[in-house]
Amino acid sequence: MSAAAPGTSKAAHSDVAPKKKKGPGALATAYLVIYNVVMTAGWLVIAVGLVRAYLARGSYHGLYYSIEKPLKFFQTGAILEILHCAVGIVPSSVVLTGFQVMSRVFLTWAVTHSVREVQSEDSVLLFVTAWTVTEIIRYSFYTFSLLNHLPYLIKWARYTFFIVLYPMGVTGELLTIYAALPYVQKTGLYSVTLPNKYNFSFDYYTFLILIMISYIPLFPQLYFHMIRQRKKVLGHVEDYSKVE
Amino acid sequence: MKQQTFLFKGLSRRRVEILDAKTKDKLCFLDKVEPNATIGEIKSMFHKSHPQWYPARQSIRLDPKGKSLKDEDVLQHLPVGTTATFYFRDLGAQISWVTVFLTEYTGPLVIYLMFYFRVPFIYAPKYDFTTSKHWVVHLACMCHSFHYVKRLLETLFVHRFSHGTMPLRNIFKNCTYYWGFAAWMAYYINHPLYTPPIYGEQQIRLALIIFLFCQIGNFSIHIALRNLRPPGSKTRKIPYPTKNPFTWIFLLVSCPNYTYEVLGSWLGFTVMTQCLPVAFFTLVGFIQMTVWAKGKHRSYLKEFRDYPPLRSPILPFIL
Numbered sequence: 001m002s003a004a005a006p007g008t009s010k011a012a013h014s015d016v017a018p019k020k021k022k023g024p025g026a027l028a029t030a031y032l033v034i035y036n037v038v039m040t041a042g043w044l045v046i047a048v049g050l051v052r053a054y055l056a057r058g059s060y061h062g063l064y065y066s067i068e069k070p071l072k073f074f075q076t077g078a079i080l081e082i083l084h085c086a087v088g089i090v091p092s093s094v095v096l097t098g099f100q101v102m103s104r105v106f107l108t109w110a111v112t113h114s115v116r117e118v119q120s121e122d123s124v125l126l127f128v129t130a131w132t133v134t135e136i137i138r139y140s141f142y143t144f145s146l147l148n149h150l151p152y153l154i155k156w157a158r159y160t161f162f163i164v165l166y167p168m169g170v171t172g173e174l175l176t177i178y179a180a181l182p183y184v185q186k187t188g189l190y191s192v193t194l195p196n197k198y199n200f201s202f203d204y205y206t207f208l209i210l211i212m213i214s215y216i217p218l219f220p221q222l223y224f225h226m227i228r229q230r231k232k233v234l235g236h237v238e239d240y241s242k243v244e
Numbered sequence: 245m246k247q248q249t250f251l252f253k254g255l256s257r258r259r260v261e262i263l264d265a266k267t268k269d270k271l272c273f274l275d276k277v278e279p280n281a282t283i284g285e286i287k288s289m290f291h292k293s294h295p296q297w298y299p300a301r302q303s304i305r306l307d308p309k310g311k312s313l314k315d316e317d318v319l320q321h322l323p324v325g326t327t328a329t330f331y332f333r334d335l336g337a338q339i340s341w342v343t344v345f346l347t348e349y350t351g352p353l354v355i356y357l358m359f360y361f362r363v364p365f366i367y368a369p370k371y372d373f374t375t376s377k378h379w380v381v382h383l384a385c386m387c388h389s390f391h392y393v394k395r396l397l398e399t400l401f402v403h404r405f406s407h408g409t410m411p412l413r414n415i416f417k418n419c420t421y422y423w424g425f426a427a428w429m430a431y432y433i434n435h436p437l438y439t440p441p442i443y444g445e446q447q448i449r450l451a452l453i454i455f456l457f458c459q460i461g462n463f464s465i466h467i468a469l470r471n472l473r474p475p476g477s478k479t480r481k482i483p484y485p486t487k488n489p490f491t492w493i494f495l496l497v498s499c500p501n502y503t504y505e506v507l508g509s510w511l512g513f514t515v516m517t518q519c520l521p522v523a524f525f526t527l528v529g530f531i532q533m534t535v536w537a538k539g540k541h542r543s544y545l546k547e548f549r550d551y552p553p554l555r556s557p558i559l560p561f562i563l
Contacts, residue, residue, distance in 0.1 A: 195437040200520035 028089040033146050035080065040139040042074035047132045050125075064112070064124045071128065074135075075108045104131070107173055111208075114189060115180040123179060127172025130165045137161060159230040166226065170219055177208050184208060258319060258326055262290055265308040265331040277319065277328075284315035290332070300409040303333040316478075338409035345399040348418045352426030353392040359430035360385045371436045378440045380448050384433050384517050387455055391509060394459065402466050406478045425525045433517050441518040451516035458508020464490035465501040482548050495552075496560035498541040502533035503558055534558050 046067045053066035064071075082098045084090040090097075112124055141158045144150040183189070190204040258281075260274040272293050277286065287299035303312040306322065308331040319328060360381075364372045376382070432438065441447040468491045472481045485492045493500040510526040537558035544551050556563060 194432075194435060195439050197439050197442060197518065198520040199432045199435070199439055199518060201432070 029146055032084070032089060033143060035084075036139045036143040036146065039074060039077065040136060040143060042070060042077070043132050043135040043139065046070050046074065046128075047136060050129065050132065060122060060125055062120050064119050064128065067128070068119075072108060072113070075104055075131070079105065107176070110190070111177055111180050115183050117183050118176055118179045121176060121179050123172045123175030125172070127169045127176065130169030130172060133161065134165050134169070156234065159226070159234050162226050166219075166223055170215060174212055174215060177212055181205060181208060256326065258324075258328060260286060260319070260328045260330065262304070262330050262332050265303075265305070265333045268308075271332055279318075279320035281319045282315060283313045283317045283319075286319070286330075287315070297332075297334060298338075300338040301335045303335050304330045305333070307331065335411060337412035339412045339415055340409050341405045341407060342399060344410060344415050344418060345403075346396060347415060348422045349392050349395045349399065351419055351423040353389060353396070355423055355426045356385065356388050356392075356430040359427070359434040362434065362436075366431070367436055374436075376434060376436075376438065378438060380440050380516065381433060381438060383448065383452065384513070387452070387513060387516070388430075391459065391513075394463065398463070398466055402470050404470055404473045404475070404477075406480070425521075425528075429517075429519065429521045429525060432519050432521055439518070441516070447518070448516055451512045451514075453512075454508055455512030455516065458504040458512060461490040461493070461504035461508060462501050464488050465493075465504065468494075469501070480547065482544065482551060493560075494555075496555060498544055498555050498557050499533075499537040502537050506530045506533055506558075534563055537563075 049067040049070065050063055053063050054060065057063075078101045081090070082094060082101055085092045085094040085097045107127070112119060118124065137154065137157045141150070141154050144154055184191075185205045188204075190202070192200060192202045194201050256279070257276040258279055260272075260277050261270060262272040262274075263269065264271055272290050274286065274289050277289075283304055284299065287302045287304060290302060290304075291297060291299050299315075305312050306324070310331075312333075313322070313330075322328065359366060362371050362374055441451075468486055468488070469483060471486075472483055473479055483491075483494050485494045491500070493503065497503050506526065506529060510522070510529060514522045514526050534557070541555070541557035
């Protein structure tokens, strides 16, 4: 559900970062630079881990296990970004950022970690790869923006790679959730049935299906928002081709 | 020349031009407007030339990004010349508060009863049209229904609304909230596998007392607020405790209607039914009402210099 992240997550931030520089103070900026550098490094570690494991095994299968721990650590660490918005050092919407980060965290912990059987699925590799490339670009984008020294290449990458990475990530996520369904139904994972003294019930299987359905209205909106952002930020390139 | 114009200002008819706040296009030009015309009357005149924009959906302001002028504002008391320039913004389709309230409250009433009577397709077919064997379930139905009937009657006969309308999309949002939660709660309370409260009769009795106490309290506050405002008016006055002991809470709280609603009615209902979804509903309602109470408290403080300092928005001394 967080295919949202490839580039979109800070859609608001992105059209603010290059222009509005009065935002956070010096201390906050220093902290944010460190944060973004650490995150860039973290996802690079995951990227390198994936490549090394692939070269060592000679196949795409089961690469998740080689980067499981750093993935969990750095993806969960992104929760700090919600705090950044809440405190005001990053000018993005708390709700939007919260939504995007939590959906990533949900996929990492409540689906992939919780349902062991899906961990060897290729769909996991699909979204992990999409997330990794996206996050490396995204966090370097923020780092450079904060230092007021953004190379055009990074800006271009941020607003272009998503065109492929976003659908790739969404596909991986949906296939993974779909693969988890039979095991969730069989084991009743995270589900509560009646009767009980709280008079409450929850069916995780149905919940996952509803999550999958919610991608239908959400994904196009977020995707086309990024496309519009791309036109705005990288604008001049498009204008020439439009004139023809 | 200028002095002459000034002297005549009070007597002569004015001209009013209305521009679109976004595009600055001239939308309407009104000639020979009386200086004592109100914004409300100007809106009616504007409506004649643009029938799709009925007065309730017009926002007229002096500045394109400024605050809306009130219907009661009089033309000659506004900082405008003999030709007044106003900016117009379309507020979108509007719906009356009364309509919204009636719709959003009738839903829960009907929906809950559907679950209570176990209408087909909700629970397993063998339970269709059966009734629960737990008397607390019957009691809960009575309380829930009473609550919403009270709200409907208050909407029709008690409340005096300061705004006539709200944006149309609100009705979808509000109804989803009320109807959705009502269905969710009713599903569990009226479920064949419902588990009654752990502490049995004691728990239910205590909850019922709290519930009734706060229903009366909430109603007392609504009456007290209504009496502050003469019929048809939109005046705002500081509410004070009256002879009715249920209103004495005004000493400590700005919006005791919300206090009674949350602390009492819904908390009581939660304890009575011992149902987690009801607890969620109470919590969400509490959060929303706290936001409203804080807003109301702030506007009281802004409007009245002598506002009693001891009062908190919703919870005495706490919130």
